[in-house]
């Protein structure tokens with residue numbers, strides 16, 4: 001599958017590293033030189049293409065590894081180019097001090113992005129996966145869960161298939177509006193983790209046996 005990751009920060013890096021062995025990945029950001037440099041650091045030159053933004057968005061799936069505020073700006077600017085594409089949103093709408101969200105309870109970052117991209121299909125994923133988890137997604141209790149949400153069942157299935165080779169347990173988590181809870185689960189895990197001295201290698205796994213586990 002053809003996938004483009006936008007953003008060269010912590011999550012962009014982690015996602016490119018995780019996706020590169022399994023898919024044709026292009027990586028883009030505000031500067032192609034920065035992207036090239038990041039590829040060098042990751043030892044992925046030649047395996048992942050550092051692309052200019054304009055050309056990189058021509059992909060089956062575009063993953064936005066951006067803060068929600070920047071994802072909104074990006075969506076406003078590239079809505080036309082992204083029309084007809086599946087856009088993966090990983091953002092949690094944290095306030096500047098990370099103590100709360102700046103969106104009210106009756107919406108989510110994923111839903112707000114979908115409103116700004118009416119011609120695209122927005123899929124939520126990785127909302128609860130702190131970046132440190134990418135190094136070792138396997139916990140004593142099993143693999144960390146990635147909850148995949150979308151209002152279009154086909155796109156949900158497509159992104160679940162894209163993520164299936166990655167070392168996570170990928171779960172269909174239903175409609176986009178479930179991100180009202182899913183995103184706030186991240187806020188809660190951060191607070192509880194801090195109260196109890198957990199490291200930042202923090203994620204969720206729904207305990208219980210699934211049919212495929214048995």
Ligand SMILES: NC(=O)c1ccc[n+]([C@@H]2O[C@H](COP(=O)([O-])OP(=O)(O)OC[C@H]3O[C@@H](n4cnc5c(N)ncnc54)[C@H](OP(=O)(O)O)[C@@H]3O)[C@@H](O)[C@H]2O)c1
Pocket residue numbers: 006007008009010011012028029030031034065066067068070090091092093094126127128129130131132
């Ligand atoms: N970090 C985590 O543990 C974690 C876990 C789950 C979800 N998330 C979500 O993932 C998203 C990215 O988090 P992150 O930790 O990767 O953040 P980050 O390290 O700060 O990276 C964000 C990237 O956004 C890009 N960007 C685009 N427009 C920008 C602008 N106007 N100003 C500044 N940067 C801009 C930059 O890449 P370019 O310079 O290449 O454009 C920057 O490196 C957030 O929405 C967060 O909620 C993070």
